[in-house]
Amino acid sequence: LILRLNDAPVKEHKKDVGERTSIHLFFPESVLPNPLENNDNTLMVFVPFKPLDFLWLREVLLKTRIKVRCGFWCQPPWEGNGNVSQLCILNPYVTYEATYKLLQLNMSNRRYATTGIIALNLALHMCQEVIIAGFGYPGNHDNTTPIHYYNIGRS
Secondary structure (H helix, E strand, O other), rough: OOOEEEOOHHHHHHHOOOOOEEEEEEOOHHOOOOOOHHHOEEEEEEOOOHHHHHHHHHHHHHOOOOOOOOOOOOOOOOOOOOOOOHHEOOHHHHHHHHHHHHHHOOHHOOOOHHHHHHHHHHHHHHHOOOOOOOOOOOOOOOOEEEEOOOOEEEE
């Protein structure tokens, strides 16, 4: 079982990360811009963080455009680029558990676990053994390795 997160590129880095993806976790602002990065049999798992995320998903699936423009930290795409039959919505309890049980964040702060911690929590529920690769940041003196989560190299 191979989980990939957000808009981390695959095709350009298959020598390093392989090209198989079993489950791809994403939220509106992290949708892959290029559908070729996904395999046809990849299970696309939508990770909602806010009510607006569900409105975005509805607009994309129904191919409608209501006035959902504000409230995203970056503008998500408005066209679906995956196989709808491969789409699932992550049970919000997985996010809750990662945020408030594993990380023990304070509920009043309205902060959530990162997609990486949520994916790790999901993997721990699904698998007997979990191997983590590409989790974390390059070393302090490495200015060339891209930080895919932010789509930029370290400056």
